[in-house]
Amino acid sequence: MSLDIWMRENPLTYVWVGSYAVALLVFAIEVAMVVHKRKITLQQVRLLIEAEESA
Amino acid sequence: MLEVSNLACSRGDHRLFSGLNLELHPGQIMQILGANGSGKTSLLRTLCGFIQPDEGKIAWEGSDVRDLGEDYFAEMMYLGHLNAIKDELSALENLRISAGLSGLPLNEADAIAALRRMGLKGRERLPVKVLSQGQQRRVALARLLVIKARLWILDEPLTALDVNAVALIEGVLAEHLAGQGMVIFTTHQPLNVAGVRSLSLS
Amino acid sequence: MLEVSNLACSRGDHRLFSGLNLELHPGQIMQILGANGSGKTSLLRTLCGFIQPDEGKIAWEGSDVRDLGEDYFAEMMYLGHLNAIKDELSALENLRISAGLSGLPLNEADAIAALRRMGLKGRERLPVKVLSQGQQRRVALARLLVIKARLWILDEPLTALDVNAVALIEGVLAEHLAGQGMVIFTTHQPLNVAGVRSLSLS
Amino acid sequence: MAINWFKYSAPTTFYPLAGKLIPWFAASSAILFAAGLYLGFVVAPSDATQGEFYRIIYIHVPSSILSMFLYLVMAGYAALGLIFNTRLSSMMASAVAPTGALFAFIALWTGALWGKPMWGAWWVWDARLTSELILLFLYLGFIALHASIDDPRRADRAAALLAIVGSVNVPIIYFSVKWWNTLHQGSTIKFTGTSMQVTMQQSMFTMLAACWLYAIAIILMRVRSIILERERNTKWITELAEVKK
Amino acid sequence: MKNLFGLLLLIVRRDLLLAMRRRADVLTTLIFFVMVVSLFPLGVGPETDMLRKMAPGVLWVAALLASMLSLGRLFSADYLDGTLEQMLLAPQSLSVLVLGKMASHWMVSGLPLVLMTPVLGLQFDMSVQAIGVLMLGLLLGTPILSMIGAIGAALTLGLRGGGVLLSLLVLPLCIPVLIFGTGAVQAVTSGLSISSHLSLLGALLVLAVAFTPWVTAQALRISME
Amino acid sequence: MKNLFGLLLLIVRRDLLLAMRRRADVLTTLIFFVMVVSLFPLGVGPETDMLRKMAPGVLWVAALLASMLSLGRLFSADYLDGTLEQMLLAPQSLSVLVLGKMASHWMVSGLPLVLMTPVLGLQFDMSVQAIGVLMLGLLLGTPILSMIGAIGAALTLGLRGGGVLLSLLVLPLCIPVLIFGTGAVQAVTSGLSISSHLSLLGALLVLAVAFTPWVTAQALRISME
Ligand code: HEM
Ligand SMILES: Nc1ncnc2c1ncn2[C@@H]1O[C@H](COP(=O)(O)OP(=O)(O)OP(=O)(O)O)[C@@H](O)[C@H]1O
C-alpha cells in the first residue's frame, strides 16, 4: 500500500508528523483548554461577586 | 432527647440556614415552618444524616448522631416525600418488609390490623401500584403504627390525604406524644395537635 | 362547553363511578370531591382521553372528544400529579419548551415574567432538580400563565405549595374564569375561589 | 514540619504558591523538551534494526510511564480526600485525571504509529497494549463519573471510591492480560531494549523529565481553576487580585 | 408543512439540549461501543486472522447493543416525569414529534459510533476498503436501528425491566439490518459487488422513515392508557 | 450473628419475591443472553471451526453484558421509590443488606445463564468437556460480576444515563474475570491444566465477597448525600 512505501522512504517525517507533532498538538490543546477554563472561571467568579454586591 | 446546636446548611451556592438551634424533649412536637424552598426538607434530611451539615452538631441523648450510627437509627424513623413502597407488592407485603428492615418482624394479623386502621380495608392484598395517591400515602403512613421508634421525622405527611385520613394522623400523633414520643415535621396544611411548637426558617 | 353524560369507569374489578353527568360552561369552575381512592384522578384522566370510559360520552362544544382529537387538545390543558418538567433543564427552558409543544412559542422575556409571577425570581436559570418540591410545582404551574387553553383540568394543583403560592393560584383561577375560561379540578386542601360548584364521587 | 504540610494543603495558601511555581515548571519543561528533541533527533544515532523509526521511543516511553504513574497519583490524592476530607486532595485528583488520560492516549497513539512499521499492523492484542487501553478506560470512567454528578462533594467522593477500586484492580488486570496473551501466542514481535546506547538513554531521560515537568505545570494550572470554581463563595477568593481586576 | 417542520426542529433542539446537559451520556454510549468491541479479543484471543474475520460482525453487534442500551432512555425519562403525557395532549402531530425524537437519538447515539468505526476497524486489522463499506453500512443501518428500537421503547414504556424486554422485542427485528450490513463487508473483502446489500439497507431505511414514526405514535398511545 | 443472617435472608426473600412479581425480568435477562450469543453466527458467518474457537469468548462476553444490563436495576428501583433511604436508616448492617441484594441479583440473573450454557455451547459445537469447564467458570465468575457491578450500580445511582455509565465503569474492572474464565476453556481444549485459572477465579470470588459489600455500602452512602 502506498502509505507503507511512503513511510519507509520518509521515516523521519513519519515519526515527526505522526508522533511528535500529534503529541505536541495534544499538549497545545490541553494548555489552550486549561487557559480557556481559567478565563471562564474568573469571569464567572466576577459575575457572582457583582451579583452579590448588587443584591 | 434531640439537641441541635448552631447548625448551618447550604445547597449549591445558597446558604439555607445557619446558627440553628433546637431541642426536642420526650412528649414534644415541633413543626418546621417556612415558604417553599426555605430549607425544611434539607433540615429534616440533615437530621437523618443524609446531608452533612456545614457546621454545627446534632446530638441524640447527648451523643453526636454520627458516632451513634445504627443506635440512633434504631430510635428514629423518617418519612419523606417518597413513600418507600414497592409498586408490585401488596400493602401487606410492603408493611411487613419495612418492619423487618427496621428489625421488628411483624406478623400478618398485626399488619392487617394496622392497614385497616389506616382505612385500607379490602385493599391490603392489591398491588400498591393500582392504589390512588392518597391510598399509597396511607400505606406509607401505616409504618407509624407498627415501628416503635421514639423520634419521628415526617416531611409533609399529609400530602394527598383526605380529611378523614388527616384526622386519623392527628390521633396517631397525639397517641405517640402521650407515650413520650417525639415528633418533628413539616406541612403546608393545617394540622390540629395540641402543644405544637414551631420553628420558622425565614 | 364540556358535557359529560352517563359516564362510567372501572379500574380492575372495581367500578369507580357510573351514570356520571356534568356540564361546564364558560366562566364556570367545578371541584371533584371524594375520599382517597374514590376515582377523582381516574375521572380527570378520562376527560383527557388517557382512559377509555366503560360507558358514556364526553363532548366538547357538542362533538365527541375522540373525534375532535387534536382540536380538543388545542383548547385543553391538563396538569397531573407529575410535573412534566425536566430535571436537567432550567425553569426557563422548561417553560419555553412546554409552550412550544403546545404550539405557542414563547419569548424569553415573557417566560421570565411568568416565572417571576410564580415567585421563582432568581431561580429561573437553575436546573430544576435543585429546586424544592414546592418550587418545582410552581414551575409546572407557570404553564397556566402562558398557555392559552380554555379548559383547565387540574389534579391536586396545590400539592407542596405554601400559603403564598396557594393565594397566587387562587388569583390566577379567578382571572381565568373572568376571561370565560373553564376549570375542573381536585384538591384536598381548602381553596378560596368564588362560584365553585362541586361534584362528589361517593 | 507537620504544620507546614497542613498549611500548604489549604487551598488558601496553595493557590498563590501554585501560581508562583507554574512558570518555573513550564519554562524548565519547555527547555528540556527542546534539549530532548535535539538529543533524540540530532545527537542520537539511528538504530541498527529499526532505522529511524525507533525515535518514537522518546515520546512513547515517557508518556507510557507517566500515564501509569499518574493513575497512582490520582488514586492517592482521591484516597486522601476521601479519608481525611481534605478539599485540596480531591481537587488535585480531578485535576490529574485529564492529563493522565491524555498521556495514555499519546502512549497508545505513538505506540500504534510505531507498530505499523515494526509489526506491519497498527494494533495487536498484546498484553501491554491491551492493559494500556484498559488504563485509558479507567481514566475515562473516573472522568465520566465525576462529570455526571453535579454536587462536587458527592462527585469527589464517588470518583475517589472508583479510583481506589481501580487501583486495586490495575495489577490484577495487568497480570491477567499478560498471562492471557502469553498462553496463546509464543511471542509477539517485541523491541528488545538491549543495552541502550548512552545518548539514547540520555535523550530518553531528558524527555521523561520534560513530560514530568509539563504534567506538573498543567496540573497545577488546572487545579487553580478548580479551586477558583469550588471556593468562589469564600472571602479570600473575592479578595484575589486577578478576581478584582 | 412549515409548522410540522418547526415542531420537528423544536423536538430535535430540545433533545440535543438535554443531551448537551448530560454530555456524559453521549460519550458513554460511544465508550460503551468501544469497550464491547475491545472485550471480544480478550475473550476470543489475539489471533489476527480470526479477529479480522470477526470484525464486521463484532462491530455490528456492538453497535446494535449500544443503540439498544441507549434506547431505554428514549421515552422513559419523558414518561416518568410526565412530559410524555403532555406530548400526547399537544395539539400537534404525534408522528412528527416521534420522528424528531428518533432523529435526535440517532445523532446522539448512532452517528458517533459511525465516526468511531475506522479506529476500531484498524485495531482489528481490517482493510481500508472494508472499513469504508462498514461505515457506509452503519451510516444507513444505525438510523434504522434507532427507529425500530423506538417502537420497542414505546411498547415497553413503564414496564419494569423495560431495558431487557426492549432488547428482546427489538433485536429480532434488527437482524436483517445486521445481515445486510455485515454481508456488504464480506462481499467487499471477497471482491463481490456491495451494491445489492447497501441498496437493500437503503430500502429498509426508506421504509422505516415512512412507517415507524406512525407505529411508534400508536404504541405510545397504547402504553399511556 | 443470627440476626445478621436473618437480615440477609429477609433481603434475599424480598428481592426474590419482587423478581417473581416481575417474572418477565428474569426471563428477559436470559433471553438477552441467548440472543446476543445467537447474533454472532449471523454477523460472523457459519464456519464451524471459527465458531467453536469463538464460543467461550462470545458466551463470556454475552454473560458480562447481560449481567451489566440487569445491574442497572439493582439499586435504582429502591432509590426511586425511597426504599433505599429507609435501608440506609435501618438499624442494621448495611454491608449485610447489600450482600443480600447481591446474592439475589446473582440468583436471578447469573444462575440462569449458567444453566443455559450447555444448550448454547452445543450450538457452537463445543465439546462436552469444554462446556463443563465453561459452566464451572461461569459459576465462579458470574457472582464476581454481580458484586463488582454492584459497586458501579451504587456509584451511578440516580444519574441519568446510568446504564451506559455503569458499563463504562464496571466493564474494565471485570476483564480479569473474563480472561480467566475463557482461559480455562482454552486450556482444557488444548489439553492443559485448568486448575490454575479456576483457582484464580475462586480467589477473586473470595476477595469480592470479603470486600465488595463494604465498598458498595460506602458507595451507597455517598450517593444518597
Ligand atoms: C499502541 C501500541 C502501544 C502501546 C499502547 C504501548 C504501551 C506501552 C507501555 C504501557 C509501556 C510501558 C512503559 C514501562 O513499562 O516502563 C511501553 C513501553 C515501551 N514500549 Fe510500547 N506500546 C505500544 C507499541 C509499541 C511498539 C510498536 C514498540 C516497538 C516496537 C514499543 C516499544 C516500547 C518500548 C521499547 C518500551 C519501553 C520498555 C521498557 O522500558 O521496559 N511499544 N509501551
Ligand atoms: N387494577 C385495579 N384493581 C382494583 N382496584 C383498582 C385498580 N386500579 C385502580 N383501582 C382503584 O381505583 C381507585 C383509583 O382512584 P383514583 O386514583 O382515581 O383516586 P383519587 O380519587 O384520585 O384518590 P386520591 O385522592 O387518593 O388521589 C383506587 O381506589 C384504586 O384502589
Ligand SMILES: Nc1ncnc2c1ncn2[C@@H]1O[C@H](COP(=O)(O)OP(=O)(O)OP(=O)(O)O)[C@@H](O)[C@H]1O
Ligand atoms: N445546587 C443548588 N444550587 C442552588 N440552590 C439550591 C441547590 N440545591 C438546592 N437549592 C435550593 O435549596 C432549597 C432547597 O430547599 P428544600 O427542598 O429544603 O425546601 P423546602 O423548605 O422543603 O421547600 P418545599 O416547601 O417546597 O418542600 C431550594 O430553595 C433550592 O432552590
Ligand SMILES: [Mg+2]
Ligand atoms: Mg420540602
Ligand SMILES: [Mg+2]
Ligand atoms: Mg388522585
